[in-house]
Amino acid sequence: MTQTPEVALPCPAGEIRIGGRKSELAVAQSEIVKSLIESHCPATSCSIVAIKTLGDVRLDRALYTFGGKSLWTRELEALLLGNAGNFKQIDLIVHSLKDLPTNLPEEFELGCITEREDPRDALVMKRGSPFMSLGQLPAGSVIGTSSMRRSAQLMMHYPHLRFESVRGNLRSRIRKLDEGDTFACIILAAAGMHRIGLKPRITQYLNSDEMYYSVGQGSLGVEIRRGDPRISKILAHIEHIPSAYRCIAERSLMRHLEGGCSVPLGVNTHYDETTKILSFKAIIVSPDGQECAEASIEMPIKCREDCVKAGIQLGDKLVARGGKKILDAIDYQRINQPPQSSSENSSLFTTSSPTTS
Structure with a gap:
């Protein structure tokens, strides 16, 4: 830019x-x-x-x-x-x-x-479902998502749930949810739902206590x-400068970690236009939800170069807390579908490395 x-x-x-x-x-x-x-x-x-x-x-x-x-x-x-x-x-x-x-x-x-639109992820329950949150779902319920970031974070909080891939446009995914017998719910980006008039189908927005969103989402x-x-x-x-500052910092973090869309990296950012302070949190979670590295920074931002520095600084903190070891241990060649359960996905790692969160 x-x-x-x-x-x-x-x-x-x-x-x-x-x-x-x-x-x-x-x-x-x-x-x-x-x-x-x-x-x-x-x-x-x-x-x-x-x-x-x-x-x-x-x-x-x-x-x-x-x-x-x-x-x-x-x-x-x-x-x-x-x-x-x-x-x-x-x-x-x-x-x-x-x-x-x-x-x-x-x-x-x-x-x-x-x-930026709302960057959060959204929970969409099957039409007619009595459940209103992931915590209410019975053990073994299947959540539809093709995102390793989403499934890894949710497996950390809800190890009793299962995860399977669901592809297609937003309406076709919702149709698969409502008309099929596989999924109890699916996870989608709230921004996309808003932009094509599907906001009424959102059961719950997932806040940072359950889910950090994707770099640039929204x-x-x-x-x-x-x-x-x-x-x-x-x-x-x-x-839009505040949105640009947030996203440039997030993309700098991902670049610093040498990550792409396969990386189970979640972020949460806020830019205060009055104080010019960027609040930046991030988490890396192993695909089985068993290990994580989490870090945060607050930094004054006055230009794009400051945003890039913020991403690098947070990336260094995540690396120091074991985040890079988690990423390096993932065997992407052996991943053919999102995690099903913790026990079924230990093979996604070539090694097991303890982390500090």
Whole structure:
């Protein structure tokens, strides 16, 4: 990000082609960015180009088993560089920031981060269920999630529950929950539920005592060609600085730990606009929920470089408390599905390393 709203230059006129995935949620997110640009830059008009990515097609396996976050970006990044197939070149890509790799190819950069939606995870119970929280579920109940971060943290708190992968768009996952006999509930990002009108289906929001959220969750990240002055000037008008500071710090932490979407890393951040203090907490949990490393910092933040430093500082604290040992011990090649129970998942570790939390 090369520009900030405080020094934003006048918006250049013209058309912008916005690229994104073809799912209902992705299109809704592209529409959010389109609306922001057109409201802040009236002389600019936007069109949306929606395409399917490999991550939309491969619904048979949990994401962390075959390639991680780049599944959502490869085809779209090709269009940023030029025409491809029947599609003309696009000017930017709208991502769920949690799906955007922390290290982008050298041709691209993160152009801006828009105002963050609720970053928490949400519990969605089967329609007609008498239960209102995870703590009420009977032993052996199956929770649907394809996220190792979610299943690891929940297994730490609820070792009597089971976890199985559930893929698809938000509505199809909810349909699998309601119409099938497998799941008692599923865990989804609250922000996505809000953006496509599914907020009424949320049974409970999971706060930090049960679940730290994913790096960047709830935020939209706009990817652009590196050094594109026209698009950078436009995006400077729609970036939300408090959200950007939080997410840059979170992404710095993940980068410092050399993590991707497979890493069972959860975060919780708050930026006080009056005091300029960032409160930053993070946790790393082993896939079986048996080991964890947790740390927190508070740090004054006045620029993006401070955010990067905050992520590195918190990462060092997590490493000192055994977090890197937990990550290094995970045998990703042997993971074909989320954890089922503590006893069934000891094989996810190559070694067992004690940690201090």
